[in-house]
Structure formats: C-alpha cells, structure tokens
Amino acid sequence: MSVMCRKLCSSILFEHFGQIVQCVAEDLFKHGARSLELIRYATDLPVTKVKEALCVLIKHGFVRYSRVERGLEFSLIYENVLLILRYPKYMFFIKTMCGDESEMILEEVLMNGYITASEVITKTYKKIEQSPSGRQPSVPVLKEKFELLVKNQFLTRSLCTDTVGGRTNEKPDFTLPNLNLTAIIKKIEGDNNSDPGDSKIYWKVNFDRLIQDLRDQIIVSAIRRRLDENAGELMRQLLFLMYLRTASWAHTSNPIPLTEIKEAVKKTSYPLLIHHLDQYLHLIEEDSSQFLKRVGDSGGGQFSVNMKEAFEQLAWATLENIVMERFGSKAARIFRLVRDKKYIEQEQIQQLAMIPAKEAKHLTYTLLQENYIQMQEMKKSGVSAAPIKTFFLFHIDLNVVVYMEVEHCYHALYNIMQRREYEVNSNKRMIDKQLRMQTLTTNLKEHGATEEQLAEIADLMTPSEKQQLEKVQNTIKKLGITELQIDDTLFLLTMYLRYH
Amino acid sequence: MEIEAGTSKEQDATNADTNPFEIIEQKILALAQARPKGISDKDLIIEMPDLPSVQRAQIINKLLSQGHFDLFKQGGSLLYRLRDPSKAKIAKGADNEEKIVYSIIEEAGNKGIWIRDIRFKSNLMPTQLSKILKSLEIKKFIKAVKSVAASKKKVYMLYNLEPDTSVTGGAWYQDQDFEAEFVDVLNQQCYRFLEKKREQMNSCRGGPIMARNVTFASSKEVWKFISDLGISKVKLSVEDLEMILNTLVYDGKVERTLSGDGSILYRAIEPLLDSPGLIKSTCGVCPVRKHCCDIGDVTPTKCQYITEWLE
Numbered sequence: 001m002s003v004m005c006r007k008l009c010s011s012i013l014f015e016h017f018g019q020i021v022q023c024v025a026e027d028l029f030k031h032g033a034r035s036l037e038l039i040r041y042a043t044d045l046p047v048t049k050v051k052e053a054l055c056v057l058i059k060h061g062f063v064r065y066s067r068v069e070r071g072l073e074f075s076l077i078y079e080n081v082l083l084i085l086r087y088p089k090y091m092f093f094i095k096t097m098c099g100d101e102s103e104m105i106l107e108e109v110l111m112n113g114y115i116t117a118s119e120v121i122t123k124t125y126k127k128i129e130q131s132p133s134g135r136q137p138s139v140p141v142l143k144e145k146f147e148l149l150v151k152n153q154f155l156t157r158s159l160c161t162d163t164v165g166g167r168t169n170e171k172p173d174f175t176l177p178n179l180n181l182t183a184i185i186k187k188i189e190g191d192n193n194s195d196p197g198d199s200k201i202y203w204k205v206n207f208d209r210l211i212q213d214l215r216d217q218i219i220v221s222a223i224r225r226r227l228d229e230n231a232g233e234l235m236r237q238l239l240f241l242m243y244l245r246t247a248s249w250a251h252t253s254n255p256i257p258l259t260e261i262k263e264a265v266k267k268t269s270y271p272l273l274i275h276h277l278d279q280y281l282h283l284i285e286e287d288s289s290q291f292l293k294r295v296g297d298s299g300g301g302q303f304s305v306n307m308k309e310a311f312e313q314l315a316w317a318t319l320e321n322i323v324m325e326r327f328g329s330k331a332a333r334i335f336r337l338v339r340d341k342k343y344i345e346q347e348q349i350q351q352l353a354m355i356p357a358k359e360a361k362h363l364t365y366t367l368l369q370e371n372y373i374q375m376q377e378m379k380k381s382g383v384s385a386a387p388i389k390t391f392f393l394f395h396i397d398l399n400v401v402v403y404m405e406v407e408h409c410y411h412a413l414y415n416i417m418q419r420r421e422y423e424v425n426s427n428k429r430m431i432d433k434q435l436r437m438q439t440l441t442t443n444l445k446e447h448g449a450t451e452e453q454l455a456e457i458a459d460l461m462t463p464s465e466k467q468q469l470e471k472v473q474n475t476i477k478k479l480g481i482t483e484l485q486i487d488d489t490l491f492l493l494t495m496y497l498r499y500h
Numbered sequence: 501m502e503i504e505a506g507t508s509k510e511q512d513a514t515n516a517d518t519n520p521f522e523i524i525e526q527k528i529l530a531l532a533q534a535r536p537k538g539i540s541d542k543d544l545i546i547e548m549p550d551l552p553s554v555q556r557a558q559i560i561n562k563l564l565s566q567g568h569f570d571l572f573k574q575g576g577s578l579l580y581r582l583r584d585p586s587k588a589k590i591a592k593g594a595d596n597e598e599k600i601v602y603s604i605i606e607e608a609g610n611k612g613i614w615i616r617d618i619r620f621k622s623n624l625m626p627t628q629l630s631k632i633l634k635s636l637e638i639k640k641f642i643k644a645v646k647s648v649a650a651s652k653k654k655v656y657m658l659y660n661l662e663p664d665t666s667v668t669g670g671a672w673y674q675d676q677d678f679e680a681e682f683v684d685v686l687n688q689q690c691y692r693f694l695e696k697k698r699e700q701m702n703s704c705r706g707g708p709i710m711a712r713n714v715t716f717a718s719s720k721e722v723w724k725f726i727s728d729l730g731i732s733k734v735k736l737s738v739e740d741l742e743m744i745l746n747t748l749v750y751d752g753k754v755e756r757t758l759s760g761d762g763s764i765l766y767r768a769i770e771p772l773l774d775s776p777g778l779i780k781s782t783c784g785v786c787p788v789r790k791h792c793c794d795i796g797d798v799t800p801t802k803c804q805y806i807t808e809w810l811e
C-alpha cells in the first residue's frame with residue numbers, strides 16, 4: 001500500500017469516526033498486524049479508548065483479528081476503508097432499485113456496521129417519523145423492505161459474534177429470522193421488555209453484491225453509449241443470465257443459450273429489442289469492445305459474457321481519455337497508436353500518426369516521462385562490419401499505467417478531501433450557528449411557536465452571513481460531488497485490476 | 501515507372517512491332533541521334549504531326565526519366581539532347597572506388613542510401629568517400645536528396661531517379677516540410693463526412709444491423725468526397741486518404757473494418773465511456789500535482805486551481 005493510499009484511508013477514518021479511531025488505524029497501517037498492548041503503547045492512548053476504537057473498526061469490517069500465541073492480533077483491511085467513499089453510491093443504487101425506505105434501512109446498517117433486523121427497523125421507523133417529509137412510517141412496510149434487501153442479497157447475516165473464535169466459515173447466509181411485529185411495535189412505543197425474536201442475529205451490508213451491481217452498471221452503460229438503449233437492455237439481461245449460472249467474479253460466463261436470452265428479453269418492455277434480438281446480439285458480439293462472444297451453435301447459438309476483456313477495454317478507454325485531457329488529442333493519438341502496434345519505433349509514430357516529427361517526438365517523450373508509455377531497448381547485430389544497431393521501441397504496459405492512475409486517484413481524492421475539510425473548518429462558526437438555529441426552530445415549532453417568533457430566530461443571521469453560508473454549502477457540495485466522480489474512475493480501474 | 505519500362509523493353513525484344521509507343525520512342529530516339537545539337541518540341545511536331553501532344557509529353561518524360569535525354573534551355577525553348585551513351589553507364593575513366601560507390605548507390609534504388617551506410621559497405625575512409633561522392637555528383641551520375649525522415653539527413657541515389665515517397669514524404673510534404681495544417685484539415689473533413697453518414701442511421705428503419713451498415717464508407721467514397729471538395733492542391737490517391745483515415749482511427753473516433761470484397765471500410769463510432777471522473781477534477785489534470793502535498797507552496801488548501809474552479 002502506498003503512502004498516498006494510507007493518507008487517504010487515514011483522512012477518511014478521521015472524517016467518519018474521529019481522531020482516536022484514526023490514530024489507532026494509523027498505527028496498524030504503520031506496523032501491520034499487532035496486539036492491543038503494542039497499539040496502546042505506540043499510540044499512548046488509554047486502553048479503554050483503544051478498545052473502543054478497535055471495536056468500531058471491527059464492527060465496520062475494517063479490522064480483522066486473529067488468535068495468536070499470546071492473545072489477539074489486529075490487522076487492518078484498507079480496501080474496506082476505501083469502500084466508505086462509495087457509500088453514497090450504494091445508497092443511491094438501492095434507492096432506485098428498492099425505494100426510499102430501503103435506502104434508509106441500508107443507511108442505518110452502513111452507519112452501524114452490523115445490527116439486528118428489529119433494531120434497524122425500529123431506528124428507521126423513528127427516523128421517518130422525525131423527518132420533515134411528514135410521511136407516516138409503518139412497521140410491516142419496513143419489514144417487507146428489509147426482507148426485500150435480504151432477498152436481493154444486499155444484506156447478509158453478519159457472522160461476527162461477541163466471542164472470539166466463534167467465526168464460522170465465510171459462506172453467506174441469507175436466512176430471514178422470524179420477526180415478531182407486535183413486539184417491534186411495542187418496542188417503538190417504549191416497551192423495552194418485548195422480544196422481537198431476533199436477538200444476536202446481526203446483519204451487515206453485502207458489499208460484494210453491491211460492487212457487482214455497480215460493475216454491471218458500467219458494462220450496461222458502455223454498451224448503451226456504444227450502440228443504443230435496446231442493446232444496453234440486452235446487455236443487462238445477459239448479465240442477469242450470467243449471474244444465474246456463473247460464479248461471481250468469474251472471468252467469463254458459462255454459455256448462455258439463445259432460447260434463454262429470448263425468454264428473458266420477451267419479458268422486457270423493449271419492443272424493438274424483442275423484434276430484432278438476433279441482430280442486437282450480433283452487433284454486441286461484433287463490436288470491437290468484445291463484451292460478448294459466441295461460443296457455440298447448439299440451440300440457436302450459445303453466448304458468453306467476457307468480463308475480463310470488458311474491463312480491459314474499459315481501462316484502455318479510461319486511460320486514453322486521461323491522456324487526451326492531460327496532454328491533448330495528438331498525444332492521445334500517439335497513445336492509441338502505440339497501443340495498436342504493441343511495439344513501435346519513433347519514426348513510425350510520426351509517420352502513422354501524421355504529426356510533424358518535432359512535435360511527435362516531444363509528445364512521445366512527454367508520455368514516456370510521465371510513464372504513460374514505456375521504452376524498450378533492442379539490440380540487433382547486423383553484418384560483421386556494421387556496429388550493433390540499437391532500436392528503441394515504445395510500448396504500453398497496461399498494468400503499470402493502471403496502477404499509476406489508481407495512485408493518481410488516491411492523490412486527487414485526498415487533496416479534494418483536504419480542501420473540503422479546510423472549507424468546513426474555516427467556516428465552522430457559521431455552520432455551527434446555522435445548526436443551532438435549526439434545532440431551535442424545530443424545537444419551537446414543536447411547542448407551537450408563533451410565526452413572529454420563528455422569524456425572529458431567522459433574523460439572527462444577517463443577509464451577508466446567509467449569503468456566505470450558501471456559498472460555503474455550495475462549495476462543500478461541489479467538492480463532495482467531485483470526490484464521487486473521482487471514485488468512479490478509481491472503481492473502474494480497481495475492477496480492471498481485480499480481473500487481471 | 502521502372503517496371504513499365506522493363507516490361508516494354510521485353511516486349512520490344514520479342515515483337516518490336518506490337519507496341520505503337522515503342523515505335524514512336526524509337527523514332528524520336530533516331531531523330532535525336534540525327535541531330536546531336538538537340539531537338540525541340542517544335543521539331544517533333546513537324547516531324548510527327550499525327551502524334552497527340554499528351555502522348556508526346558508522356559514519351560518524352562519517360563525517355564527523360566530513363567536517362568536517354570538531357571534537358572536544357574536554349575533561346576527560350578526547351579531542347580532534348582541525346583545523352584552520351586558511354587555516360588549513361590559509369591564513365592570508363594572512373595577508378596575502381598568510384599565504380600564501387602556507384603554500384604552501392606545504384607543498389608539502393610530510389611529509396612537512396614545514407615552516407616554512413618555507404619561507408620560501411622565500401623570500407624572507404626570518410627574523406628576519400630566524400631571526395632568520390634562529390635565527383636560523381638558533379639558528373640551528374642548521382643544526386644543527394646534531403647530525406648523527410650530526418651531534417652539533416654541526406655540520401656544519395658542515381659541522378660535520373662525519382663525519389664521514393666518515403667524520402668520526399670509524398671503528398672504531405674512540401675520542400676521537406678510536413679504540412680501539418682493540411683493534414684489536420686483533411687482529418688476533420690473526413691470525420692465530418694463519416695459523422696454525416698452516422699447521422700443517417702437515425703432515419704434508417706430497416707433494423708439495427710442495416711442502420712449500422714449505412715454508417716460504413718469505403719476509403720474510395722471518402723476519397724471522392726474530399727476530391728470533390730477541392731481543398732487539396734495536390735492530387736491525392738486513395739492510399740493517401742487511407743493514411744488520413746487511419747489517424748482518425750488512432751483518434752478513437754473511427755473504426756476500420758475489412759469488407760468481404762477486400763476494400764477497407766470506415767465508420768464513425770461512439771466511445772465506450774464518457775470522460776472519466778478523475779479528469780473532471782482539477783487534481784486529475786493538474787500540472788503541478790507531483791509537487792502538491794500537505795506542506796509547502798503547493799497544497800490543496802491554498803490551491804488556486806480549486807479556488808478558480810469553485811468560482
């Protein structure tokens with residue numbers, strides 16, 4: 001793990017869990033797996049604080065513990081820390097898939113790491129009740145939504161137990177508990193003695209499933225962009241069929257027969273796709289993106305989705321875009337040319353790219369210097385009298401460039417986060433003031449305050465303050481969106497690395 | 501051109517009377533032999549009134565390029581004079597070294613040969629070699645041609661040869677200068693044409709494959725479009741245009757496919773991705789990112805790029 005990645009993880013943890021957690025995690029970053037005693041010693045924190053911090057980290061799946069000779073050893077899983085960046089995306093995805101209540105349930109689970117079903121329903125119930133939307137929450141609906149999330153495997157049972165060593169193996173478990181609805185309702189009403197019937201059955205977010213869904217979204221939208229709406233829908237159906245017959249994260253799907261594709265497509269609301277299914281299959285298969293391959297002819301044709309290839313193509317497309325944006329279209333032309341020819345000499349580059357020699361050289365060397373392309377020296381001994389000829393061939397080592405760009409993403413994310421924190425801190429007084437005013441207003445409203453009283457409170461903030469506040473809020477929002485966008489790229493490149 | 505000449509000579513040997521071109525050539529050569537001072541176009545018109553002027557020019561050009569004639573100006577009109585046959589081959593008087601160098605250059609054909617390579621092949625000392633080259637050049641056996649491959653690189657070839665396009669750069673060069681703007685304009689125009697074809701897709705009602713097929717254009721079609729536009733001063737070949745179309749392929753805007761009948765088809769395509777999120781951020785395209793860290797002059801909190809972007 002690089003320094004940049006460590007810094008990024010560290011500031012993510014600070015933002016979401018505070019300084020002590022960050023401090024403990026930093027120590028684990030630096031030293032790898034180690035015991036509670038050593039962490040306490042190195043961080044100079046009281047043992048209870050360290051324990052608390054570890055507890056939080058374990059709860060969210062950022063720290064893993066294992067039994068060694070002399071007690072327990074803790075180690076950090078930094079990849080999971082980075083997942084926090086994506087929480088808003090997961091929530092948005094769930095919102096579109098399963099509705100608002102589901103999103104709120106997911107949010108609760110994300111905030112708690114793991115939680116029982118009855119608890120999450122209770123909490124969500126209360127949250128809806130307090131929300132300004134004025135919607136009436138209902139326990140049966142929430143239970144239904146919860147079950148929907150489990151059925152879709154977005155939530156899975158957490159096998160984390162209170163006792164060490166009780167961890168059974170990793171097979172995900174999606175069995176629903178028998179919930180006692182009346183007991184939950186009673187609990188909401190304040191009766192703490194009722195038993196909802198699911199104590200010790202904890203749930204956590206099934207990140208693996210969500211990651212796969214985001215991955216599939218990328219594939220579908222790429223095909224939609226390349227071809228059209230109908231082809232995109234067909235791709236979605238193909239991925240669904242792949243899911244049914246193939247282990248997750250397999251490089252290619254097991255063959256999907258045409259008859260099944262037909263069945264699946266028939267159920268969609270895309271008449272043109274239903275009508276021209278064969279043609280659309282042909283188009284996706286023929287496209288240079290190579291997401292789909294025809295692997296057999298039995299039963300009208302067998303098709304296989306090629307995830308590995310797809311992400312290679314997408315990684316290339318990403319890098320080409322980056323080069324284009326950073327160094328201009330001529331540089332991007334050279335980059336693609338080198339990609340296409342695999343190995344190529346300088347002279348050929350300027351000839352084929354049709355760029356004046358001087359400019360071509362300059363661009364090629366800029367790309368070389370920035371490590372977007374690599375150079376290889378080749379010696380060729382000619383006839384005895386002639387000296388050994390040296391060629392310099394340019395080529396691209398995709399993995400090297402992808403790793404570099406992943407680092408680039410870390411750096412960019414870190415910087416933008418730093419800036420956002422700075423903007424928040426330097427306007428803290430005002431943001432706090434607004435928060436106080438908000439609570440005051442809601443409190444007063446509950447107690448039936450008059451319009452005049454409310455207006456009085458609103459006047460506590462001067463117009464210029466209001467203006468300033470609005471500006472800051474916009475800034476923070478903009479920076480937040482940028483973080484999400486950078487994470488899009490990071491996600492895509494990580495997917496590539498996962499397959500290669 | 502050389503090949504043409506070779507085959508016609510062979511035909512000449514087997515059956516001299518079949519090729520009317522050959523007969524006229526022979527006639528002109530005989531005429532020139534009769535007038536050692538040279539013949540002019542006027543003379544030819546008088547001698548051969550039936551010969552169309554286009555054909556006459558063709559034949560003269562051919563004889564010139566084959567080194568039968570020397571061209572010179574006299575009193576405002578051009579004269580063709582038969583070259584001394586002994587001079588067409590390397591002069592008898594030339595020494596051995598000259599002959600070796602000459603044959604090395606001859607071997608290189610119209611691609612020419614670099615002085616360093618002549619030196620390796622001939623094993624001559626640099627000073628001696630340059631002397632020989634000078635003398636051959638003065639006698640007009642060979643000539644030096646600037647190559648576009650490297651601005652200061654000269655290659656040598658026989659005097660009467662037309663340099664290969666790899667030396668002159670072909671249509672894209674004027675006096676060894678690459679005409680970048682011209683290439684860019686053609687690149688844009690070709691893309692415009694293919695893009696227009698792609699737009700036709702929306703009005704196509706024959707199913708998605710047919711819709712895709714209307715977006716294809718062969719290189720010849722594009723060539724015709726460009727020729728009709730009349731933006732090129734020089735005459736471009738279909739191959740020239742294919743070079744341009746390939747730059748569009750490397751721009752990622754166009755795809756190339758081989759059609760069933762062997763011709764090359766091009767079509768405008770949409771990229772797989774929008775521009776990635778990373779480069780939508782200032783830090784994604786920042787020129788000073790490598791120097792950007794928590795302390796120092798370049799830090800995210802002080803960053804002007806972000807400040808400007810936030811405005």
Ligand code: SF4
Pocket residue numbers: 415782783784786787788789792793798799800801803804805806
């Ligand atoms: S914070 Fe500013 S200076 Fe630093 S990398 Fe980003 S854009 Fe560049």
